[in-house]
Each structure stands twice: as C-alpha cells, then as structure tokens.
Amino acid sequence: xxxxxxxxxxxxxxxxxxxxxxxxxxxxxxxxxxxxxxxxxxxxxxxxxxxxxxxxxxxxxxxxxxxxxxxxxxxxxxxxxxxxxxxxxxxxxxxxxxxxxxxxxxxxxxxxxxxxxxxxxxxxxxxxxxxxxxxxxxxxxxxxxxxxxxxxxxxxxxxxxxxxxxxxxxxxxxxxxxxxxxxxxxxxxxxxxxxxxxxxxxxxxxxxxxxxxxxxxxxxxxxxxxxxxxxxxxxxxxxxxxxxxxxxxxxxxxxxxxxxxxxxxxxxxxxxxxxxxxxxxxxxxxxxxxxxxxxxxxxxxxxxxxxxxxxxxxxxxxxxxxxxxxxxxxxxxxxxxxxxxxxxxxxxxxxxxxxxxxxxxxxxxxxxxxxxxxxxxxxxxxxxxxxxxxxxxxxxxxxxxxxxxxxxxxxxxxxxxxxxxxxxxxxxxxxxxxxxxxxxxxxxxxxxxxxxxxxxxxxxxxxxxxxxxxxxxxxxxxxxxxxxxxxxxxxxxxxxxxxxxxxxxxxxxxxxxxxxxxxxxxxxxxxxxxxxxxxxxxxxxxxxxxxxxxxxxxxxxxxxxxxxxxxxxxxxxxxxxxxxxxxxxxxxxxxxxxxxxxxxxxxxxxxxxxxxxxxxxxxxxxxxxxxxxxxxxxxxxxxxxxxxxxxxxxxxxxxxxxxxxxxxxxxxxxxxxxxxxxxxxxxxxxxxxxxxxxxxxxxxxxxxxxxxxxxxxxxxxxxxxxxxxxxxxxxxxxxxxxxxxxxxxxxxxxxxxxxxxxxxxxxxxxxxxxxxxxxxxxxxxxxxxxxxxxxxxxxxxxxxxxxxxxxxxxxxxxxxxxxxxxxxxxxxxxxxxxxxxxxxxxxxxxxxxxxxxxxxx
RNA sequence: GCGGGUAUGGCGGAACUGGUAGACGCGCCAGACUCAAAAUCUGGUUUCCUUACGGAAGUGGGGGUUCGAUUCCCUCUACCCGCACCA
Numbered sequence: 001x002x003x004x005x006x007x008x009x010x011x012x013x014x015x016x017x018x019x020x021x022x023x024x025x026x027x028x029x030x031x032x033x034x035x036x037x038x039x040x041x042x043x044x045x046x047x048x049x050x051x052x053x054x055x056x057x058x059x060x061x062x063x064x065x066x067x068x069x070x071x072x073x074x075x076x077x078x079x080x081x082x083x084x085x086x087x088x089x090x091x092x093x094x095x096x097x098x099x100x101x102x103x104x105x106x107x108x109x110x111x112x113x114x115x116x117x118x119x120x121x122x123x124x125x126x127x128x129x130x131x132x133x134x135x136x137x138x139x140x141x142x143x144x145x146x147x148x149x150x151x152x153x154x155x156x157x158x159x160x161x162x163x164x165x166x167x168x169x170x171x172x173x174x175x176x177x178x179x180x181x182x183x184x185x186x187x188x189x190x191x192x193x194x195x196x197x198x199x200x201x202x203x204x205x206x207x208x209x210x211x212x213x214x215x216x217x218x219x220x221x222x223x224x225x226x227x228x229x230x231x232x233x234x235x236x237x238x239x240x241x242x243x244x245x246x247x248x249x250x251x252x253x254x255x256x257x258x259x260x261x262x263x264x265x266x267x268x269x270x271x272x273x274x275x276x277x278x279x280x281x282x283x284x285x286x287x288x289x290x291x292x293x294x295x296x297x298x299x300x301x302x303x304x305x306x307x308x309x310x311x312x313x314x315x316x317x318x319x320x321x322x323x324x325x326x327x328x329x330x331x332x333x334x335x336x337x338x339x340x341x342x343x344x345x346x347x348x349x350x351x352x353x354x355x356x357x358x359x360x361x362x363x364x365x366x367x368x369x370x371x372x373x374x375x376x377x378x379x380x381x382x383x384x385x386x387x388x389x390x391x392x393x394x395x396x397x398x399x400x401x402x403x404x405x406x407x408x409x410x411x412x413x414x415x416x417x418x419x420x421x422x423x424x425x426x427x428x429x430x431x432x433x434x435x436x437x438x439x440x441x442x443x444x445x446x447x448x449x450x451x452x453x454x455x456x457x458x459x460x461x462x463x464x465x466x467x468x469x470x471x472x473x474x475x476x477x478x479x480x481x482x483x484x485x486x487x488x489x490x491x492x493x494x495x496x497x498x499x500x501x502x503x504x505x506x507x508x509x510x511x512x513x514x515x516x517x518x519x520x521x522x523x524x525x526x527x528x529x530x531x532x533x534x535x536x537x538x539x540x541x542x543x544x545x546x547x548x549x550x551x552x553x554x555x556x557x558x559x560x561x562x563x564x565x566x567x568x569x570x571x572x573x574x575x576x577x578x579x580x581x582x583x584x585x586x587x588x589x590x591x592x593x594x595x596x597x598x599x600x601x602x603x604x605x606x607x608x609x610x611x612x613x614x615x616x617x618x619x620x621x622x623x624x625x626x627x628x629x630x631x632x633x634x635x636x637x638x639x640x641x642x643x644x645x646x647x648x649x650x651x652x653x654x655x656x657x658x659x660x661x662x663x664x665x666x667x668x669x670x671x672x673x674x675x676x677x678x679x680x681x682x683x684x685x686x687x688x689x690x691x692x693x694x695x696x697x698x699x700x701x702x703x704x705x706x707x708x709x710x711x712x713x714x715x716x717x718x719x720x721x722x723x724x725x726x727x728x729x730x731x732x733x734x735x736x737x738x739x740x741x742x743x744x745x746x747x748x749x750x751x752x753x754x755x756x757x758x759x760x761x762x763x764x765x766x767x768x769x770x771x772x773x774x775x776x777x778x779x780x781x782x783x784x785x786x787x788x789x790x791x792x793x794x795x796x797x798x799x800x801x802x803x804x805x806x807x808x809x810x811x812x813x814x815x816x817x818x819x820x821x822x823x824x825x826x827x828x829x830x831x832x833x834x835x836x837x838x839x840x841x842x843x844x845x846x847x848x849x850x851x852x853x854x855x856x857x
Numbered sequence: 858g859c860g861g862g863u864a865u866g867g868c869g870g871a872a873c874u875g876g877u878a879g880a881c882g883c884g885c886c887a888g889a890c891u892c893a894a895a896a897u898c899u900g901g902u903u904u905c906c907u908u909a910c911g912g913a914a915g916u917g918g919g920g921g922u923u924c925g926a927u928u929c930c931c932u933c934u935a936c937c938c939g940c941a942c943c944a
Contacts, residue, residue: 727881
C-alpha cells in the first residue's frame with residue numbers, strides 16, 4: 001500500500017543534511033558571542049580503530065544536549081578529539097610491526113569517518129589528538145611549571161609493576177591486585193618515579209565535592225571514599241634495644257585511636273619500612289620473612305584471607321605515657337608502608353586485627369574502653385578472655401588521666417598530652433596518595449627532564465620544548481624502546497653542558513586527559529596550552545558525559561590538574577566539570593557453545609527456548625546479558641546498524657526505553673521499532689504538506705496537547721530524561737494520528753511541526769527533512785526552541801478519583817475551582833460509592849481538590 | 858567485612874512534593890488490506906473469578922504510619938556496583 005515516496009529515504013536525507021551542516025559550519029562555537037555559553041563534552045575516545053555501541057550511546061547523549069541547548073539560544077561548544085597515546089598502539093607495533101604513530105593516525109581517520117554519519121553537532125575545527133607535539137608540548141611545559149611550584153617531585157618508591165605491560169601502575173589502576181588493563185598480578189618494585197602532588201589538594205578535593213551538586217551522588221561518594229580523610233595522631237615511641245639500651249631514635253606510628261594508648265601491647269612496622277630493611281641487614285631470618293611478605297602480598301589475589309604474620313625484631317618500644325611500659329616491635333605483613341607512618345601500635349582489645357595478632361603471638365590483651373552503660377569490670381573480663389575486639393566508642397577505663405572520658409573527649413585529651421610531652425602530634429591522614437605518572441613506555445608524552453651526573457634532574461629549557469618522540473624505534477622486545485634507542489637519550493646537560501641522559505619514561509596517559517577540556521577552548525594556541533581568557537569564558541564544562549568507570553581515575557586527576565593549573569596561573573578555576581552525567585553500558589546476551597567458544601549474536605538463530613549456530617547448527621547456551629566486549633563476542637557493530645537503518649533510528653533506539661544512566665539492553669526488536677516510528681513521522685509529514693498553514697485554533701485539544709508536549713519534553717531534555725521525552729513525543733504522535741488532516745488542517749500542520757521541532761535534538765535528520773518538506777525556507781537548526789503557553793497546559797475540568805476506604809470506586813469530572821462541597825456532593829452521588837456505603841452516611845469525607853475524594857465508610 | 862544502589866505485567870520501562878499503578882515502546886493475540894507474503898492499519902493484552910455486568914488481588918517478602926503508600930518508616934531476601942588488612 002505504501003507507495004515508494006511515502007517511505008522515508010534516510011540515506012538520501014542523512015547525507016544531504018550532514019553536508020548542509022558541514023558546509024555551513026553550523027556547529028562552530030562562536031567567539032565573542034552575546035549569547036550565554038554552554039559547554040557540552042563527552043569523554044573523548046581512545047582511537048582503537050572502530051567505534052562501538054558505547055561510543056554511539058555516549059555521543060548521542062551529548063549531541064542531544066548540545067542541539068537542545070543550541071536551539072535554546074546558547075552559544076554551544078561541543079568539540080571532539082582523541083585520547084591518542086596509550087598501550088594498544090605499542091601492542092599493535094609489537095604484533096604487526098606497524099609504528100604507533102601511523103597506526104594511531106589511521107585509526108583516528110577511520111573513527112572520524114565512522115562518527116561523521118551519526119550526524120553529531122560537533123565543532124570539528126577544534127579537533128585535537130593528544131599524541132601530536134602541538135598538544136603534548138604544552139603538557140611538558142605545564143609539568144615543568146608544576147615542578148617549580150612544588151606540585152611535582154621525584155622519589156624512589158615502591159611501585160605497582162605490571163609484568164605484562166612492563167610498566168608502572170598507579171594505585172587507582174590496580175584492581176583486585178591486578179593491572180587494570182592486562183589483568184596480570186601486580187608486583188612490587190622499587191623505582192625512581194615522578195609524582196604529581198595530588199595530596200596537596202586532598203582536603204580541598206574532598207570538601208569541594210559538596211559543591212558539585214550536578215554530579216551523581218554515587219560518584220561523589222566514590223571520590224570521597226577514595227580520598228578518605230581520617231583524624232588521629234602521630235605518636236613517637238622511643239626505641240630500646242634487646243639489652244635495654246636506649247637506641248636514641250624513635251618509631252613513629254599513626255593511629256586514629258590515641259585514646260587506646262594505654263591498651264597497647266605491641267608495635268608493628270611494615271616489611272617495607274626502612275627500619276625493617278636496616279634490621280634485616282644483620283638478620284637473615286628477617287630478610288627471608290620480608291621477602292616472603294612481598295611475594296605473598298603481590299602474587300595472590302587472596303590478600304583478604306592471608307594470615308596475619310609477624311616477626312619479632314627483639315627491639316622494644318617505650319610507651320609515651322607510662323614509664324617502664326615497653327612493648328615488643330614486630331615486622332608484620334598486614335602493615336602498609338604507604339599509609340600513615342608505615343607503622344602502628346597494636347591495641348588488641350579495640351582492634352580486631354590487633355586482637356588476631358595478639359592471640360597468635362600470645363601478647364597481652366587489655367581493656368581500655370568500655371560501653372557507656374553496664375558493668376565495666378565484667379565487660380573487661382569478658383573482653384580480655386575472648387577473641388572479639390570492642391571497636392565502638394565508649395568510655396575510657398584503665399587509662400590513667402583518660403579514665404571516665406568518652407572516646408571523642410579521650411582522643412582530644414590524649415593528643416593534647418602527647419603534644420605537651422613532645423612525643424606526638426594530632427594529625428589528619430588521607431588515604432589518597434600522590435599520583436605516580438612515570439611509565440616505562442614509548443607511546444606517551446616524554447617527560448622533559450635531563451639527568452646529569454653533577455646537576456641532577458634538570459628541566460629541559462623552554463627553547464628546547466617540545467621533547468619529541470623519536471620516530472626510528474624498534475619494538476622487537478618488550479620494555480621501553482626509548483631506553484634502547486641508540487642516540488635519543490644522549491644529550492648535553494642544559495645546566496653544565498656535560499654529557500647527560502634524557503628521562504626515558506613517558507607520562508601516564510591520564511595526564512593528557514586531565515586538561516584536554518581546556519585545550520578545546522583554544523586548540524590552535526601555539527605559545528601556551530590555551531588562552532586564559534578563552535578558557536575562562538568556556539569553563540567549567542556545563543555538561544560532561546561519560547562512563548562511570550572513570551568515576552575515580554580520570555575525574556579525580558582532572559580536578560587535581562585544574563587546581564594545579566590554577567596554582568601556576570593558567571586558569572582561575574578549581575572545578576573543571578560543573579555537571580556530570582554517567583551513562584550506563586550497552587549490553588547484549590552472550591552465547592557459548594558446548595566447547596566453551598563464544599559465538600557472535602549475528603551467528604545465532606533462536607528457536608523456541610533454545611538457540612543454535614546459524615552456520616554449524618550446533619546448540620548454543622544463552623548466557624546473561626553483559627557489557628558488549630570483544631572477548632565475549634557479544635558485540636553488535638554500530639556501522640552495520642547505521643548502514644541499514646540510518647543514524648536517526650540508531651539514535652532513537654539509544655534514547656528510548658532505558659534511562660541513560662542505566663545499562664541498555666540492545667535488541668533487534670528495538671531498532672525495528674525505532675525505524676517504524678521514523679516512517680510514521682514521515683507519513684504524517686506527507687499528510688501535513690497538504691494542510692494550509694495558518695493560525696491553529698488554540699482551544700483545539702490537539703493544540704493543547706502540543707503545548708503540554710513542549711513543556712514536558714523541554715523539562716525532560718533539561719534533566720536528561722531522554723526516554724521520557726521520547727515517550728511524550730510518541731504520545732503526541734499518537735494523538736496526531738487520531739485527527740483527520742482535513743478536519744482541522746492548521747491544527748494538523750501545527751502539531752506535525754511541533755513534533756519535528758521537538759524531535760530535532762533527538763533525530764536531527766528526519767526532523768530537518770520534515771521541516772523542509774513542509775515548505776520552510778530556513779533550516780530547522782536555525783529555529784529556536786518552541787515555547788508553550790502556560791494557559792493551554794491545563795484543562796478547565798479535571799477528572800478526580802473517588803475512593804471508599806482507600807479503594808477506587810469511580811471518578812468524577814469537576815470544573816476547576818469547584819468548592820469542596822461540590823466535590824463531596826458529586827462523589828457521594830456515584831452509584832459505586834452508594835453501593836459501598838450501603839445506605840449509611842459516610843463517617844468522613846476528605847476532599848483534596850483536583851486530586852481525590854476519599855470517603856470513609 | 859565496610860559503603861552505596863536496585864527490585865513495578867511476558868520484556869524495557871512510566872507515575873512531579875503520598876492521591877485513578879502499568880504512560881510510552883517491544884512482544885504476543887485477533888481482525889482489515891493482499892492470490893499470498895512483507896509493509897501498513899484497527900482492536901485487545903497485569904493476574905484470578907465471571908458468558909457478561911462486575912468483583913477480588915496486585916509495585917521482591919513481612920510489618921508499620923495514613924482517609925489513602927510504587928512513593929515515608931522498620932525488618933528480611935535477592936541481585937548489582939565501589940572499596941577492601943588504610944591502623
């Protein structure tokens with residue numbers, strides 16, 4: 001029945017409009033605009049070579065926001081670029097002998113080609129790629145500025161070493177004791193590393209989370225837990241040798257419970273503590289113990305079940321408050337070098353780990369805190385005989401001058417006394433550690449430092465920046481090709497001119513992504529990373545969109561970097577992202593053969609309850625839906641979808657049904673439904689074409705519906721509730737189909753035009769095509785966002801529920817503004833109400849005008 | 858272990874500050890058009906009882922507050938996410 005011209009030709013329309021937009025540079029952000037600014041940014045992709053469904057979703061979400069804000073009259077900045085440094089390029093080089101540079105640039109070209117057909121409203125003139133010297137030279141400069149400002153430093157430290165990638169990982173990049181990328185168990189190594197002093201801003205990074213009101217609570221909480229502030233004290237314990245002689249040095253420990261000092265029964269230091277190393281030098285047994293600890297701590301994932309083990313050093317630590325109160329000093333496997341002072345004092349009565357340790361090594365258990373109520377002596381007896389520590393707050397007992405004080409007061413007093421005696425200090429400790437940025441990789445930004453025998457680490461002078469990556473490198477072996485390069489690292493010291501060596505480490509690629517959002521503001525700047533005034537006019541990003549997997553890493557680093565840039569005068573801003581939205585993943589069922597091989601969705605044929613392989617006919621088990629990933633082969637190629645259904649259909653499906661923050665289940669049925677809807681719209685447009693334009697009757701129900709839709713969709717788009725916006729559009733479309741065009745031509749045309757305008761941000765091509773087909777000379781993207789008349793939103797009568805004893809027994813239609821008595825009369829007259837009252841008068845009638853009449857029988 | 862979240866038809870999901878649960882879509886059923894199919898259109902679709910009219914139950918389970926609870930409180934269960942020997 002449908003004639004060919006009624007079928008929407010998406011291929012033609014999408015190509016046409018994309019060309020129109022590109023030719024006009026329609027989405028270029030304006031400079032010196034009088035309009036208010038709006039910066040929309042999606043997390044930029046790593047150029048792997050192919051786009052995946054996650055990209056399609058991410059960029060669709062951002063594009064809707066960008067187009068919507070643009071229509072609302074904002075000067076929108078919506079740029080795109082490439083997070084182009086990283087390991088996959090080196091792996092490709094290793095596997096296929098392609099140099100990372102050309103490989104990456106080709107991937108960028110390929111992916112750009114794949115993104116274009118999505119019809120995204122991007123300002124492509126601002127495109128950046130972080131692997132180009134034009135970009136990373138500024139990063140090198142900023143690093144040197146950070147160095148001057150004391151925000152970067154070098155130290156020898158224990159690092160997480162990924163044995164597969166042959167590189168160092170930040171703590172954030174270690175997941176369950178394994179490398180975040182390779183999944184290989186991480187080893188501990190001691191290396192000289194560059195660090196960025198993120199801890200300098202720990203307090204501010206934490207407290208400022210409160211101001212990020214347009215961030216998901218979940219992300220703020222994750223960051224807060226990551227930074228993790230705790231108050232306590234540093235306590236110095238004078239050390240005594242086994243022979244009772246004062247060693248003239250003391251052991252520093254950190255505690256959050258200075259109120260339990262009187263319950264101390266031992267001290268323990270980390271196997272990586274300098275003192276442990278010193279003692280081990282003359283103690284082979286201790287050396288063995290330490291080696292065992294670092295092997296066990298890294299090779300197995302079962303850290304949680306690892307037994308608490310200690311090695312008695314024979315040293316004693318002298319109690320800060322009590323004379324002749326010496327406790328043994330252990331090296332213990334559960335003490336972390338990186339937290340606090342790398343040493344603790346153990347109070348078994350009030351810490352479960354210490355209790356476990358004490359029971360194992362037969363150490364004394366003393367009760368020094370008792371619950372507020374009850375018999376303290378009986379409680380102490382039970383505690384000291386048992387295996388369960390009392391870790392709650394209570395009242396100090398057996399603690400000399402602290403006795404009787406509540407835990408909080410006791411902490412304060414203990415700290416005051418420590419400070420008085422000069423053997424301790426109240427302090428705040430963060431879990432957050434400085435960000436190690438050195439990576440032993442080739443495909444990254446070179447760290448602009450030259451190491452000289454006599455001058456030390458010397459910054460590369462400005463005039464010699466950028467330090468470029470050499471092109472002639474070989475990837476025949478694992479490890480860092482820069483290290484092996486015959487000449488690159490040999491340079492003269494900029495300070496003294498003597499032969500010196502370049503730093504061969506490159507930056508963690510999270511450094512590039514920590515400031516790219518600022519570079520977009522002036523992507524062509526050559527003499528500085530970005531123009532300060534330009535950056536200040538655009539930043540902060542108004543709406544940032546990306547995956548929740550970056551909740552800690554990337555977002556925390558960017559927040560730090562912005563503060564560091566502020567410190568060095570590049571910007572005057574603390575928080576880079578005012579609004580953050582974290583999207584859900586795109587998921588699909590997984591399929592597996594009996595042999596355990598994963599099967600692609602395209603090869604699956606479903607029949608009845610089961611599924612089989614389309615080609616081999618082999619039975620296949622259907623697994624649960626999981627994030628699309630190459631390893632499980634449950635991916636659907638976006639390119640194929642866009643080729644056969646078009647960008648608008650793909651976009652529409654991405655936006656329908658699932659709220660954007662939730663995971664989305666990809667189904668063929670979904671894309672079919674989206675495609676069908678586009679055609680329905682197109683048929684409506686064809687019908688509207690024959691309707692004469694004119695002022696529609698404002699009283700017409702469909703006109704009122706249009707105004708409601710404008711109001712609702714605007715609100716939904718504002719709040720990124722795209723699924724709800726789509727539902728409202730479809731509702732309006734359904735209502736339009738109820739109306740015969742000939743019955744009210746002006747109304748019909750108005751309604752179709754309203755749909756097209758509201759659909760503009762969601763399905764830009766079909767909306768533009770409909771708009772043009774209705775005879776408009778100007779393009780839809782030049783139209784401003786439709787407005788609604790509040791007077792038309794509400795009906796003059798309302799339908800109100802009538803309940804008897806809380807159960808719905810009917811509805812009444814009431815004029816707005818009717819008085820309560822009228823409601824009551826109308827409600828009581830309902831036959832349904834009468835039957836349930838059974839002739840008796842109601843006990844009570846509650847009238848909530850325009851909402852409900854509730855009758856109590 | 859600690860912290861956070863989620864739970865609504867066959868499915869994805871709506872429901873603003875407690876006020877007609879199931880919008881919108883998918884799927885399914887029936888019908889129209891067709892030689893037939895595709896496409897499209899129309900109607901139906903929470904469950905149970907009833908030929909029907911109508912009634913009853915119903916938002917993970919149990920309890921509570923209220924005239925009224927998907928929404929608020931308590932409790933339990935299941936699943937998901939983050940952190941995990943952080944002293």
